[in-house]
């Protein structure tokens with residue numbers, strides 16, 4: 583499976599993957615999924631939102647067990663983020679058939695469309711639409727960097743954009759969804775475990791900080807006369823790092839806009855975007871309040887005005903307790919060891935769907951801890967351990 587997937591959408595310069603929703607590379611990945619489904623004698627279907635499904639047994643019976651993830655990528659993404667979950671689901675089915683496992687419940691494998699949001703700027707479009715967390719009007723308004731709208735891109739790829747929308751009937755057929763994913767951090771590498779179970783997805787938000795000062799000549803304006811918003815911004819970046827470190831959270835200023843953006847001008851405006859995530863809501867509030875308070879002090883000290891706007895927020899996602907405990911129990915059964923249960927700062931389709939049905943996640947060790955980059959990695963042994971773990975979990979779930 584990896585040999586066939588490896589060349590699709592790979593950029594020869596960066597070595598990273600560029601598999602964006604509804605592009606040629608995406609179509610190749612989707613054709614690969616269909617071939618895998620057909621080769622295993624599974625019933626193949628594409629839902630109204632462009633998500634692909636492969637079924638063993640009739641899903642209309644309900645209470646189905648589903649595994650899978652996504653095949654699209656961020657710009658210059660790694661090989662494993664997404665595909666590892668889909669490949670492992672097919673491999674787990676092969677393993678279970680080899681074991682002669684019993685399937686009392688319908689079993690499905692899914693590839694959720696447009697998970698990364700690399701093209702249209704919104705993540706998890708396929709699962710959000712299905713779960714009714716994204717309106718058709720909002721989806722139809724999504725536009726890529728070239729001005730192509732989502733409906734245009736869907737139509738060009740042969741999918742009817744007017745068919746999209748909430749698909750509760752399809753989701754209601756599912757009794758459990760397990761998404762296996764490469765870890766996007768180093769917790770398993772540090773604990774020495776090949777596989778872990780997800781506890782929750784951290785709450786996270788984005789805030790825009792507008793520091794407004796006064797544009798002036800970089801050569802003739804005395805330092806004491808300046809109202810330089812860049813200074814307040816720079817101090818705020820350091821404060822963000824400090825507040826996050828003290829709270830065990832993360833905070834990042836990764837995007838900035840400067841006006842007038844001239845080498846020889848004191849800026850009039852510095853706009854910085856803060857992304858912050860923490861284990862729980864209270865911690866996140868503490869971190870962001872601390873950063874904002876510090877920013878106001880720095881702005882005051884430099885005669886700079888400050889506006890802070892929260893642009894987006896996603897509350898904590900707790901995975902289904904019973905399913906998570908079952909996963910941890912099954913995985914610890916043979917070794918008697920405690921399976922690591924980890925929180926994560928990254929969003930996933932399983933997180934979106936957790937509001938609609940019981941979901942759980944397995945993580946496979948990523949020795950570099952790097953994600954959304956070609957440096958993302960997983961050893962073959964760990965990938966196999968992931969498949970076994972997924973197969974064990976699914977075997978238990980598939981039997982009533």
Ligand SMILES: [Zn+2]
Pocket residue numbers: 652663664697763
């Ligand atoms: Zn992913």
